[in-house]
Amino acid sequence: MNIRQEYYSESHYRSFLKEYDEAIEFSKTNTFESDSPEEEASLRASHFQSLLLDKIFACYTAGEKIDILIPLLEELIEKYETLQYKLSILEQSPKISPLAIDDWPDQYEECVQVIGLCILLNRIDLLKRFVVLIDQAGYVGDDTLYEDLLKKALPNRHDVDQWYHDVYTPLVQAMYVDSKEKSSELLGEYCNQWYDAFIQAPWHDNHLQGERGNYVGYWAIEAGAIAFLYGIDDSKIDHMVYPKDLVEYARNNKSTV
Template sequence: MNKRQKFLTEARYVDFLVYSEETKEFWDHNTFESDSPEQEASLRATHFKNVALKKLLISYTGGVEISALEPMLEELIRNFERRQEMLALSEKTESISPLAIDDWLDEYEEFVQVASLCILLHRTDLLERFAALLDAAGYCGQDALYEDLLCKVLPDREDIDDWYHDVYTPLLQAIYADDKEVASDLLTEYCEQWYPAFKQAPWHDSHLQGDEGSYVGYWAIEAGTIAYLYGIDDSQIDHMVYPKDLVEYARSHAPTA
């Protein structure tokens, strides 16, 4: 295992991969406790979306080849679509979002992580499908980072000066900094304050739980995506949460004009 973060043990990595397969078999024969079949289907879809996301993240943390992440990302987007479909039936709201990115910081972070993976792996097709789920729920044109991530890849995005969560302020400032060195410094600042800002997230401090815990990796993937999209020098960034090799992969595999 050529792990990318020191907290991941081989036992934790192997156990999760085994679990990710066993949980499929278990829920083939069991049901979630719920008040209705629609709610049960929504809970089931949420569970498998969460497992797919954790599998992708722990695989990256565990050191798999970056190209091997693509089928996992495809599976994750399918699970997001299933989650949205089942949630809409359960809540009787057709255009409901699979993530409440305005209310919950950790769900916003999940959005930018997944969107960033689509961008860095050059899967515009998956990004279109993922963004469509949240656009349809009314998030289009509401948040600056949301739009700044998407506008370099998807057409007809909006220019907006407001954003939902203060933690992303240095990242947004890096995009618009006039001085290249200042932009790099802001990117570093963002990485340094990223983990403390998520102390309320369910995954915070999960590395302290040992091999039986829920740790899959701590990654500010969106920081790398902003560096890639906006040409910010990240050569001096040496922070655990910064996905440097993902950015290098994106640059080396960028489509030619």
């Protein structure tokens, strides 16, 4: 296998796939501890969505062919839709977002990772379905990176000069500087500081857990999506978190964006 990150191994990947299948089987006959059926349904939906996102990253990190990710992404968007529906019942809030992108940097990161996957895998149909879950909760026109990831693929997006989390400043600047060289430098700077910026994220340092741990890869998917969308030269980017194979795939298969 053509492993895409240094901390991963084929044994690690096989262990993940085994545990993934076991978790699916276990959930068929067991319930999540909760105070109500509505809470149990929400916890279950969140668990399956998170587990599937991990599988997508594990497959990519392990070096699987990129086409394998497409049906998984289709299923993932369905999982987000189910999660949003179950949360809306639990919280009695019909338009609640499945991700609190303003309050939690790691949830914002998850959001732009999924957006990036939709863009780089050329599935704008899935992007539309995912984004409506975020938009309807009131996040439209609030964040530069969110809007600029979407504006080349979706109509009627907004120009806005503010963003929720400082970690994204170099990536935002990379889209707007006049110099192509400076744009590439900022893309590299973003990748260099990406991991340390998420020290509070639940997945941070997972690679230290060993082959039976929760590590499935660290990927700044949004950096690749921005490089692809805005024509940024990434030829000198050789950072572990930069998804160069996904970007190459997108460049070789672009049709919608």
